[in-house]
Amino acid sequence: MTTTTTDNLKKVIDNTNLTMGATRAEVEEFVTASVKSGFVAVCVFPNMVPTARRITAGSKTKLAAVVSFPLGADTADVKRYEALNCIDLGADEIDMVINVAEARMGRFDAITAEVKTVKNAIGKGHILKTIIEVPLLTEDQVTGAALAAEKGGADIVKTSTGFKGLKLRATTPEDIKLLRSILKPQTGIKASGGVSTLEKSLAVLQEGATRIGTSSGNAILDAAK
């Protein structure tokens, strides 16, 4: 592979540490390595935002925090509050889980409403990614949820939490292909959940993903060198 490949990968990888119970020292080490590698963003839990902020401040790497993670089973008000709290603490971007039950019931207007609530609260200056949990949805529900999130003002539609407790299947290039075929060109797509190798990363990018969420960012870069 080439320098161009690694540079391009750095620009799209949200290097992610969502390890349950990770210590502050572990998160500090992870964020420091992520900043050094120059990833576009590093993604952490809300309780790690202040710790991560001290390291990302002044760097090119944005700080993303997850909201209503991993179940998405909160009211829109709680999601709004948690997102604003993360922004106040120094997060640049928000990765919010939608109400997946509403998607499974086909109530897409409710998803538009909650996404709009959060997007209006954090404002245009902060990227909002909405996790629609593709592995739990039918193709029709994926389409409905993705379009509803886009309509609500999501900057990026993100495929999955990758939460191990739910034993979710991995995101596939086909998932990205479907999303790319329905979303507006200016709406980004983040492939996450089981995207942990260079081969898989290149495959999802080929289908139109604009970001990759992975806990293996540095291993992917190493493989590309």
Place this chain on the structure above:
Amino acid sequence: MIDASIGGTPAATEAEMLNFFESIHLDKNKFAAVMVEPSYVKWAADYLHARKQKLVTVISYPLGAMTTVAKVFQAEQAFADGADEIDIAMDLSAFRSGDYQQVLDDLRTVRRTAGDRVVKAIPYTALLTDQECIKAAGLILDAGIKFLKTNPGYGNVTTPHHIAVIKKHFKDDLKVMASGGVKTYEDAMAMIDQGADRVATSSVVAILDGSSKR
């Protein structure tokens, strides 16, 4: 002495929730509490309260990684929506980082939102040593929380040993609910034999069937 939850059906629809409520026969069975996720509290409260059934919901669940102020907001919303009890996930990262003051302050602050209501705290015993279980349980008690829920489920399995370790140390000062991997009548009895005050399960029907065969 059972907290009943749907389990096994992630992002359950309203129809799936109603099927679950019907499957546990609230007309003849009363549970310590029925667990629903925060977004369902308002929707489920009237149904459960009309059947004289208490409702519990979960805070910072299942990963325990929310900030204290967000937990407080979530808990206040849950009580406003009709929750009778809350189960709060402990900040496991702060605990593992040795920041016990943060663990204590976080639990104490969220606990205050509950007034006289039952509050349980989840220390993730499946991920702790025996010594850490006792340390975490002590912090929970110091925070003014009198009830410990061992694990959030999602693959974190509670063993009778966890119950024995905590009950032997704290006796009646701290109630313990065995939660995570309790699927059969035998599982439930093994927890109760070690002193568990409640069990949480998504296998209510199996456990009640097991009990009726005795």
